[in-house]
Amino acid sequence: MNIRELAKKAKVATATVSRVINGTVPVSEKVTTRVRQAIEELNFFPNTHARALGSGRSRIYGLIISDITNPFFPELVKSFETIAVKHGQEVIVANTDYQPKRMELCVRRMLERKVDGVAIMTSEMEPGLIDMLRKSSIPLVCLDTAVVGKRISNIEVDYTGGVEQALDHLLQLGHRRISFISGPMNLQSSRTRHHAFCQYLQRKNIECKSSMIAEGNHRVDGGRSAMSRLLKLKLPPTAVLTSNDLSAIGAMGAIHEAGLTVPKDISLIGFDDIELSSFIQPPLTTLRASRTEIATRAFMSLFNASEKGEIDGTACRIEATLVVRESTAKVHGSKGSK
Amino acid sequence: MNIRELAKKAKVATATVSRVINGTVPVSEKVTTRVRQAIEELNFFPNTHARALGSGRSRIYGLIISDITNPFFPELVKSFETIAVKHGQEVIVANTDYQPKRMELCVRRMLERKVDGVAIMTSEMEPGLIDMLRKSSIPLVCLDTAVVGKRISNIEVDYTGGVEQALDHLLQLGHRRISFISGPMNLQSSRTRHHAFCQYLQRKNIECKSSMIAEGNHRVDGGRSAMSRLLKLKLPPTAVLTSNDLSAIGAMGAIHEAGLTVPKDISLIGFDDIELSSFIQPPLTTLRASRTEIATRAFMSLFNASEKGEIDGTACRIEATLVVRESTAKVHGSKGSK
DNA sequence: ATGAAAGCGCTAACAC
C-alpha cells in the first residue's frame, strides 16, 4: 500500500494525496473527501521514511538521558513525549548509562536517524560529542551544561536559589552543623550544588569544613556510604543536605541502621522531589524543580529552532522550591550542646 | 554528505560503499580500507530513512507500555533498549497512558514508522488495534494477553505460582483472614491474579468472602483507598496481598494512618518488586518476575521473527518468586482469637 | 569483486 495506489483509487495525482495529508496547499472539498475516503478504505499509512527522505525533515527529536531507571527521568521523558506527539513529532529516547561508549552510540544514532533536534538532558555528555551534533547544524538544548549560541539553548535549574532555601530552613530550625552529600564531583551539576552549599554557609558565617562534605554518586548506595562516613565523625552533623533524593534515601537508610532517627536525631533534605520521596517514612523534605517544565521548555526550544527557523538559542531558568515534609525538625539536644 | 559523494571520494561505486557498510557481500581488502577511510574523513553517517526505504526494513522495534512513570516499566524499557541496540535495532517507546485515544495513536505511529516488530507490554490494548498490527504482518509479542499464532508470541508471567507462594508464606505465619487488593477488574491480568487468589484459598479450605476483596487501580491512591475500606470491616484482615507494589505502598500508608503497624498488626505482600519496595519502611515482601527476562524474551521473539524469518510465534512463561522482606510477620493476637 | 542503474514511497518545484 502506497501513495500511488491510493492516488489511483481516488483518481487523483500522488501530489494531491500528499497535499490532503499534509494540508500544505488548499485542495477542493470534493477531492479532499474522495482522498480521505480512499485512505480509510485502503487503510493507508504514509511511510515516514519516505516522507523524511523527500522532505529532508524526519519529525523526530532525540532525547538523551543518563538512565531511565533513575527516577528523575521517567516524568521528564513522559512530558517530553506527550508534548512532542501533540506537535506531530516523534521521540527517540537514548540512555547513556553514564558510559562514554554508549554516549557516542547515542549521538551516532541521532545523526543516522537525521533527527530534527536533540535534547541532552544529562550532564555527562562529552563536549566533543556535542560538537559532532553541532557540526551537523542540529538544534540542541542542554540541561545546565551549555553555553547558549546558534542553534543551542540551555535550561538552567536554579540550584543556588534552591540550596539557599534549604539552608535557610535548616538554620531556622537551629541547625549549625550541616553536612552535604554531593554527587560525583566530576559532574558539573554536582559541583554547582556543592559550591552553592559552601558559599551560602560562608555567607552566614558558618564554617564549612571539608570533613562535613561527603561525596556520593547520585544513587542510593552512594548516599548510604557517604552518610556512614559522616556518622563516624567525632561531631557528626545534625542536618544533612544531599545532592539528590536518591542520595537522601540512602542516607536515611544509614541513619536508621546506626540506630538514629530522622528527623529526631538528624534532619535530611533531598533534591529533585521524585515521586518516591513522598512515600518513604518519614516523607522527605526536598527541593523540586518541575520536570514537566524542564521538558516543555526543552521541547519548545527545539521546536522553535527546527520548525520556526529560530536560529538563536535561548537561556531559561527553572526555579527550585523547597517542599517541606517530615524529614526535617528542630535541632536536637540544644540542652546537650555547650 | 551522502553515499554518492563518499563513493566519488573513495573512487568506487555507491553499491560498493553499501556493501562495505553492510557486509552483505565480500569486498576486496584494498577497496574496503579505502572506503572506511573515506567514511572517517568525511564523517559519514548513513541515512537510516533512505536505508529503510531502500531495503524495506526499518530496523526499529516499537515498545508499547502503559506509562513510563509507573516504576514497573523503566527497567523493562532499559533492558529492551540495551539488547536491541546490541543487535543493531532502534526502539521507539510509546506510552498509552491508559487512554484509548493514545493507544490508537501508538499503533498508528508504529505503522507509519514501518517498525519491524512491536512489543505490547501493556495489558490494556484493544484487540481491534492488535488486529490492525497483525494485518500489516508485523511480528508481535504481548505480555499475558495474546493467543500465540502466526507472527504473534506471548510472554506469560506465572501469577498463579506466585500467588501460591505468597499465600503459603502467609498461611505458615498463621494468617487466615487474608484480603486481596486487586487491580482494575477490567484488565485481564488483574482478573488472573484475583482468580488465582480465590482459587488457592478455596483449595486450602479458607473462605474467600467477596468483602475481603477490594478493587484498586494499580496505583498508590487506589491501594490506599482500597485498604481504608478493608480496615472498616468488622473483622479486618490480618494479612493483605496486593496486585502490585504500588497498591501495597498505598495500603501501607492507609494502615499507618489508622494507627496500625506493618507487619505487627497487618502483614502485607506486593507484586512486581519495584526498586522502591526495598527502600520503604518496612521493606516490602513481594513477588518478583524478572523484568530483564521479560524484556529479553520479548526482544528475542521479535528478532527471531523479523530477522530470522521465524513465522510461528512462541509462548514462554516467566516464573514469579517470593522475596521475603519485613512487611510480613506472624499473625498477631493468637491469644485474642477464640 | 565491482559498477551501472532501477527502484523504495514520498515531497516539492514547476507547469497548466
Next chain:
DNA sequence: GTGTTAGCGCTTTCAT
C-alpha cells in the same frame, strides 16, 4: 486547484 516529474539517499538486481 491539480497533474507531472525530478529528486531525496540508500539497497539491490543485473551485468561484467
